[in-house]
Amino acid sequence: MKLEKASCVLLVFTIPGKQAKGMRIMDEKYYPEKIEEKWQKHWADAGSFEADEQSDLTPFYCLEMLPYPSGFLHMGHVRNYSIGDALSWYKRLSGFNVLHPIGWDSFGQPAEQAAIKRGVNPRDWTEENIAHMRGQLQRLGISYDWRREIAAHRPQYYKWDQWFFLKMFEQGLAYKRLSPINWCPKEETVLSNEQSSGGVCWRCQTVVEKRELEQWFIRTTAYVEQLLADMREIEGGWPERVLTMQRNWIGQSTGAHVDFAIRESSAKVRVFTTRIDTIYGATAIVLAAEHPLIAEIPEGSALKDDVARFVERVRRERKGRNPAAEGGGDTEEEKEGVNTGLVAINPFSGEAIPVWVANYVLMDYGTGAVMSVPAHDERDFEFAQKYKLPIRQVIAPLTHREEPSGFDPRLGVDQSTEMTAAATDYGMLVNSGDWSGKLSEDAIREMTRFASAGGFGEEKVMYRLRDWGISRQRFWGAPIPVIYCEACGIVPVPERDLPVLLPEHAELTGTGQSPLASVAEFVNTTCPKCNGAARRETDTMDTFVDSSWYFFRYCDPRDDNAPFARDRAAYWTPVDQYIGGIEHAVMHLLYTRFWTKMMRDIGLVPFNEPVKKLLTQGMVTNVVEGTGEWKAMSKSLGNGVDPDEMLTAYGADAVRLFILFAAPPENELRWQETGIEGAVRFLRRVYSMVWRWSERFARSAARPGVEPRGEELTAGARALRRKTHQTIARITRDFDELHFNTSVAALMELSNALGDLNLQPAGASEADAFAVREALESLVIMLAPFAPHIGEEMWEGLGHAGGLLGEGRARWPRADEELARAEELEIPVQVNGKLRSRINATPDTPEEELRAAALADERVRGFTEGHELVKVIVVPKRLVNIVVK
């Protein structure tokens, strides 16, 4: 508490009685703790941040990603909310009706793990964490409308998760199917991806198996085209990086389906290809190990056993792999395969080619079968070389890619190529029957049409995106509202029976089996259709369900009849500005886009995209002791910084100011305690300036509005007004582009200008005091979004009662262009593009005069004399450039 120690001594010098007379309501010294407490109480009492739909102002929805209630705020949170809060304040002060809510993503694994480890009740644990973190947020002074707080684990909330599930079930958007999960054969439990990292069980190191389990899916793929196409609506508002990540994730590729007849049977095998132009080069069909055609291998075939053995081996080896966990590198295996003995007929050439099974073909992409064109596909090339399959070139490379009209493709073809690797570029078709001589681009189009006309193929757009598996074999989540009846099958829980309550207790063993399965009074129920005995679904929903629509709930958080009232949501949404971590670029942000489209189609919202503008904030990093490396703060690295400690040492305002000043919001933020000290220094300087002037203002007649004429001001005061208005213009622009760091820099410049003025309150004229007052009030209002507590305190100190947002509410200052205009300019003069001198001018010095002054300048003449003058470029108000030879 270095701040207080120093200031106690100085307090002696304050003149007693002043405060009592009400002339000076500020302390002489800045005590963050004291004023932060004072204003936090004021905001709560006054309901300063409570937003209502009844307002003449334009609504603005500022949203930060809701936190998981782990129990403690970390610096990433602090950064996230400081950004959102600065914007919220700016918008409020600029006359918007701002919705700025917060809630808790309170379902999920950690609560369950805490329960297993420490025997606590997940509900109690979660509620305690929320209570603690809410206190931390309030101590930070984030301007939330706390009346709208929500938490996913409360039945009032998850009831609507379940309701949405029922809606999607009705629409066929929620369905059940077999799907693989990670299974530890030794412990007989289900494992999450994280728990089976490296392909082994995290507890017993046993190799994890993939097991098939009946699971619920949301048909995100039903909206795949829209998820891709609607990105146009948010382009510009979302970071390019995020859009790219989503595009990659959706993974569109255009090609064709082609059917190959199987000679041995009436069966057909369908392949997906993006290169139908290479089909004459197909020398095999290659199937995934799981492909159903394998069953068609005739009994007694010599190769049947080989195939069975191979398929078995591939399955076993795949179990040991967990591509999701390893991240990057060599998940690629050596290509292996066996011939099935089946023969397929190329529908274009009529050629008979063998059917193989191989480990490099995936069952869950395309059709699970490919035509192998070794000459023009790297994987097929590698495979063909290993198994001595023929490699036939059917695309000749072009030496020129583009030719003017009248181009004869044959002339541009390099026929002498010998294949040492697959040639994957487009080119000209050769060895391709009647199609020879065509260019790939044209051939793809025409051959697809031909296949379609012949009934053995069609154009096909393939996506990488899969449906969203939402079943979790966990306790701490929203129960999936489904009942299984012997007689009626799958029966959705009727809407009137929602919510399906999560039981108070369940045995949490951590074995990964659905804990709800062991709660008899939960499982056993009656069928809503036939009233017979029935069982409930015991899986719970993925927590990404909760976060897919939570910000709509903020609009109407206590609604008992619907997830939210349409008109309330329509008033606030779509979200104007969303702020959160890049780690949610794909999953959360894709799910919530999907959810919005689904809600649109059931008539709940009138738009396609939920979020207009997205800001992905950078990580907060700190040096890792010993290594000197900057890494994201984390417990395991020991480089974490506790927000509470920082608040105690420096106050919320300084911490927030530093965070926003130290780097642009999307960059990495390197934590530096000396940086916060700098922020404190700045706040103290501003504070003491306001303090020194507050008494003068209290007895001064000069108020903003009684504007002095220019000539009444001293030159210094005129310059101050100029700086003030330039700063207002700059900060306003910066805020609109979320450039908080440069806003703060501009505030510092203004405060430096005030300091340089060196005007004493007692000796200043009324006119000059006006200029100072204007500068200080502007400074205080524009500082408030970064440091609201001290902002409020100084606003009051300047003689305004009721707070920045209260009765005499502060207005964001307006820049007066006339006042911001410089009186005198220093115009740089270049000779041949090099800076040689500067001349003084006014903004309206005519071009001719600038030109003459520049040429007459002594230093310039040193460089021009004896040279031929070529030309003189005069950019008014900017520069003069003299070109000589």
Added chain:
RNA sequence: GCCGGAGUGGCGAAAUUGGUAUACGCACCAGACUCAAAAUCUGGCGUCCGCAAGGACAUGUCGGUUCGAGUCCGACCUCCGGCACCA
């Protein structure tokens, strides 16, 4: 491999979008105040040459456009991120 983003002082970063490169801050150096230290205040701070005035060179590299390029164009290098046996 494909897609996206970025390279500016010792460090975090600015640069009105083609017009004085390095604003603002951190660190550092010097001075004032002090018995002293801390705090505070004042000044300095891209590199090289020079006693100085001043000059030369500097925004990853090389080239181009332009009176003028951190900014535009072309080629390349490096780093970060995403996807990846995706047919």
